[in-house]
Amino acid sequence: MVKPLPVDGTSSEAVYQGMKRAGIDFVVSVPCLNLKEVIQMVHRDPDIIHVPVTREEEGVGVCAGAYMGGRRPAMLMQNSGLGNSVNALASLNQLYGIPLVMIMSHRGVEGEPICAQVPMGELTTQLLEILEIPYFLPDSKADAIEKIQVAWKTALEGKKPSAVLLPIPFWR
């Protein structure tokens, strides 16, 4: 059963609840500091298969296999990993019609302390657009719960990847 979100729920709890309500039951992860708690929640959940992977492109492949085996896959990742995944997203997911939700910590935007995050941070939405991957930008915790469900529905019905971008202010 999906538990209601506590009134004082954290951003991480909102992301986790969104995933649960979307029926996500298979998660690969490449860590980001902002995803630390979500990854722990997913890892503890007996109804979710959690596979930490070494690189996002690898995760795209593992998730494709999971979908082919009847699961609802999502990838927890930093937006920098989108660049590592481009060929697989196009020549595996888009080619065959395989859904996937990418839940991204969007670094390199407002509040970013590390300059090396900025180039990919600024390119992320343009890359998604050129890849024809629909993306969602939740503006609150409650909206994140909603948008993650919409992102999965969009991926499933469109037979393609979708993305949810969670920038630095979302996690504060």
Next chain:
Amino acid sequence: MQRIDAIREIAQKAGQDDALLVCNIGIPCKELYSVCDTPGNFYMLGSMGLASSIGLGLALSLPRRKIIAIDGDGSVLMNLGSLATIATQAPENYLLVIIDNGSYGSTGDQPTATSKGADLSKVAMGAGNRRVCRADSHEELKHILQDNDHGIIVVKVNPGNADAPNINMCPGDILRRFMTGSYQPSD
């Protein structure tokens, strides 16, 4: 032994074990299609390097189904992290067979690092995989396939491609056909 001989042995095992079979990009897919086309074959036409990852996702999602993935040396070298991830998960229904011909066979037979000494069976063991076998001949491959339902097999073959026809299916049809039967447990 040529690669198509190894593929024929693996396809035969998949048939006997009612296993789903994921096949690596390029001419290996065409060779599998020519020796044994069944709905349980997934022909990976793009995403070089990800056959072992797709196989892992399938194996974890379908624990009652046997899964075999055919990969190549050039492709595994492109996704070495997959060997470490497979070791951390170690599903007992997953057999990865790496056919090592020491060359990028689909792009003009350029040599890979395995032709200069890189040893993928040692890499697989070093990545933490406990059950790794190496076959250097057709007979060895037959015996190892008989005795192993999970783990990793590295089989050495000669470079060279068979004259196999193109796969006469579109990607969406390959996926639909595969998924229609994939939920059933192996006998």
